[in-house]
Amino acid sequence: MGAVTLRVGNLDAMIAYYRDIVTLELQSHDGPVAVLGRGQVPLVILQHAPELAAAEPRSAGLYHTAILFDTQADLAAAVYSIGTKSPGTFTGSADHLVSQAFYFTDPEGNGIELYWDRDRTQWSWTHGQVEMASLYLDPNAFISEHMSQEPSAGHAIVGHVHLSVGDVASAREFYVNRLGFEATANFGPSALFVSAGGYHHHMAMNTWESSGSGKRRLALGLGEISIIVPTTDDVGALNERMTHYRVDTRQDGQTLSFDDPWANRIQVSSADHTNAAANPVATI
Numbered sequence: 001m002g003a004v005t006l007r008v009g010n011l012d013a014m015i016a017y018y019r020d021i022v023t024l025e026l027q028s029h030d031g032p033v034a035v036l037g038r039g040q041v042p043l044v045i046l047q048h049a050p051e052l053a054a055a056e057p058r059s060a061g062l063y064h065t066a067i068l069f070d071t072q073a074d075l076a077a078a079v080y081s082i083g084t085k086s087p088g089t090f091t092g093s094a095d096h097l098v099s100q101a102f103y104f105t106d107p108e109g110n111g112i113e114l115y116w117d118r119d120r121t122q123w124s125w126t127h128g129q130v131e132m133a134s135l136y137l138d139p140n141a142f143i144s145e146h147m148s149q150e151p152s153a154g155h156a157i158v159g160h161v162h163l164s165v166g167d168v169a170s171a172r173e174f175y176v177n178r179l180g181f182e183a184t185a186n187f188g189p190s191a192l193f194v195s196a197g198g199y200h201h202h203m204a205m206n207t208w209e210s211s212g213s214g215k216r217r218l219a220l221g222l223g224e225i226s227i228i229v230p231t232t233d234d235v236g237a238l239n240e241r242m243t244h245y246r247v248d249t250r251q252d253g254q255t256l257s258f259d260d261p262w263a264n265r266i267q268v269s270s271a272d273h274t275n276a277a278a279n280p281v282a283t284i
Helices: 010-022 072-085 139-146 168-178 232-244
Strands: 004-008 024-031 033-038 042-046 061-069 090-095 097-106 109-118 154-162 182-187 191-195 204-208 221-229 249-251 255-261 265-270
Touching: 004 010, 004 061, 010 024, 010 033, 010 042, 010 072, 042 061, 042 154, 042 221, 061 072, 061 221, 072 097, 072 109, 072 139, 090 139, 097 139, 109 154, 154 221, 168 182, 168 191, 168 204, 221 232, 232 249, 232 255, 232 265
Parallel strands: 004 042, 061 109, 154 204, 221 265
Antiparallel strands: 004 221, 024 033, 033 042, 061 154, 090 097, 097 109, 182 191, 191 204, 249 255, 255 265
């Protein structure tokens, strides 16, 4: 997964939150667009759009952007920063068996997950489905156990993107049957997790707060989801696949973009074009 673009009303406040509190680095700030990430890897792109209104309640869109940290020490440092500087944005935590996760909401209501993965050898699979749960995880105990005395800003990537959608059946038809992800976890009619390359999930879709919602109107919040595939040939193959399924696509020779059934914009580019070798890639 590549960087997630958010349309924001107060660009300065949002930069300050993601930089000073979430502990991302401001990589660039060109007029109405700011890019934040770790090292050379962009994670969140903030696009100033003060003319837009907030999204309607219970509409489709972003549930959370999930940032994956290499180490528990780096994750603990970020959680500690938010807990001390903006504790009101903390919304929960959980041990998901495959990962340890902490949840927050930014100043404009966009969900954030900060997490660390257990080694894949510790994940349990049954008939192609990964075992996940939501067990109690004490944030204070986690910080006490893993906080390092030496501050660092280690590697991080967008591990997955979780969406609010109108119904899971349509999400499965689009993201699995058309786009080509594999379903890795099913939670009845309320949620679906999908991935490429055997990961626990690169994307998820749920109806917990958005059941029955239709296409989004242009509003603050999610602007674009970025997916990075290995080569330009993979982009071309995906374009042929989406054309076969009569999905309207836009291609400029470098990137392929299209909308899901709820008007969530997805952009696909190749690692060999974007020079995004720092991001792990998987073929979809």
